[in-house]
Amino acid sequence: xxxxxxxxxxxxxxxxxxxxxxxxxxxxxxxxxxxxxxxxxxxxxxxxxxxxxxxxxxxxxxxxxxxxxxxxxxxxxxxxxxxxxxxxxxxxxxxxxxxxxxxxxxxxxxxxxxxxxxxxxxxxxxx
Amino acid sequence: xxxxxxxxxxxxxxxxxxxxxxxxxxxxxxxxxxxxxxxxxxxxxxxxxxxxxxxxxxxxxxxxxxxxxxxxxxxxxxxxxxxxxxxxxxxxxxxxxxxxxxxxxxxx
Numbered sequence: 001x002x003x004x005x006x007x008x009x010x011x012x013x014x015x016x017x018x019x020x021x022x023x024x025x026x027x028x029x030x031x032x033x034x035x036x037x038x039x040x041x042x043x044x045x046x047x048x049x050x051x052x053x054x055x056x057x058x059x060x061x062x063x064x065x066x067x068x069x070x071x072x073x074x075x076x077x078x079x080x081x082x083x084x085x086x087x088x089x090x091x092x093x094x095x096x097x098x099x100x101x102x103x104x105x106x107x108x109x110x111x112x113x114x115x116x117x118x119x120x121x122x123x124x125x126x127x
Numbered sequence: 128x129x130x131x132x133x134x135x136x137x138x139x140x141x142x143x144x145x146x147x148x149x150x151x152x153x154x155x156x157x158x159x160x161x162x163x164x165x166x167x168x169x170x171x172x173x174x175x176x177x178x179x180x181x182x183x184x185x186x187x188x189x190x191x192x193x194x195x196x197x198x199x200x201x202x203x204x205x206x207x208x209x210x211x212x213x214x215x216x217x218x219x220x221x222x223x224x225x226x227x228x229x230x231x232x233x234x235x
Contacts, residue, residue, distance in 0.1 A: 027198055034191040038219075040156070041184060041227040044171060048230045051164040062161045070160050077153050084142045091139065123157025 018105035025109075026083040029076045036073045071116070078115035082108045134193060141190040148183040172234050180231065184224040192220035 014020065046057050060066050086104050089095050095104050121127055159170050170176050196213050203209040 027194075030191065030194045031198065033187070034195060037184060037187045037191065038223060041223055043160075044180070045227055045230045047164070047168050047171060047234055054164045054167075058161075058163060058167075066161070070157070074153055074157060077149055081146055081149055084146060088139070088142065119153045119157050123154045125158075 018102045018109075022083065022086075022105040022108050025079065029079045029083075032076045033073075033080055036076060040073075071120075074119050075112060075116045078119065079108065079112040082111050082115065134196075138190065138193045141186050141193070145183075145186045145190050148179065148186060151179055152183045168234060171231055177231055177234075181224075181228045184227055188220040188224045192216050 011024065043057060043061075046054055061070070086095070086108055089104075095101060155170065155176070159167050171180065195216055199209050199212050199216070203212060
């Protein structure tokens with residue numbers, strides 16, 4: 001029997017706000033991260049097939065496209081980390097006031113960009 | 128305990144475990160993704176890296192499967208389709224990390 005309950009969230013009905021933008025982006029990055037982890041597993045597994053076979057993946061990752069994908073994955077993971085921290089704080093009963101949700105939403109958006117930069121600085125020993 | 132409550136608790140516990148593992152993985156991923164075969168192999172041949180990476184993918188797949196099943200709950204109204212999507216999701220969340228872990232423990 002088909003479920004007649006309305007589906008949520010109603011993206012076409014409500015006006016976009018910071019909280020809805022963060023919420024839907026959290027879901028999108030969740031799906032992106034699932035695909036990213038599958039790609040990471042393929043990348044790591046390819047080591048078993050030896051240096052010759054790995055050289056194709058290596059050249060792909062070392063290209064502009066590979067660097068762009070790596071940057072995207074890093075941002076997506078950063079966004080997910082900050083969203084999860086925001087949710088864990090909300091689960092403890094804090095940050096439900098309208099102004100606070102806007103501020104924490106903005107912190108997640110801009111913080112994810114900053115965290116991506118920090119990950120690259122730490123990962124590449126740039127300091 | 129209600130199934131939805133159990134799911135929520137598992138989601139929160141896996142999230143708490145996953146956050147530090149994500150920090151560890153991303154920093155290392157950024158440092159090695161463009162390195163040559165020997166350097167990447169040496170990283171994943173290290174017992175500590177192997178162990179932490181295995182934990183990372185187990186919790187990442189577990190957390191992702193629970194999160195994405197929530198998305199299916201919200202956007203798929205047809206029950207049969209939702210059940211098939213959930214089964215495929217859970218199956219991939221078990222098989223992919225399992226094969227990857229078996230393979231990385233065979234690396235020398």
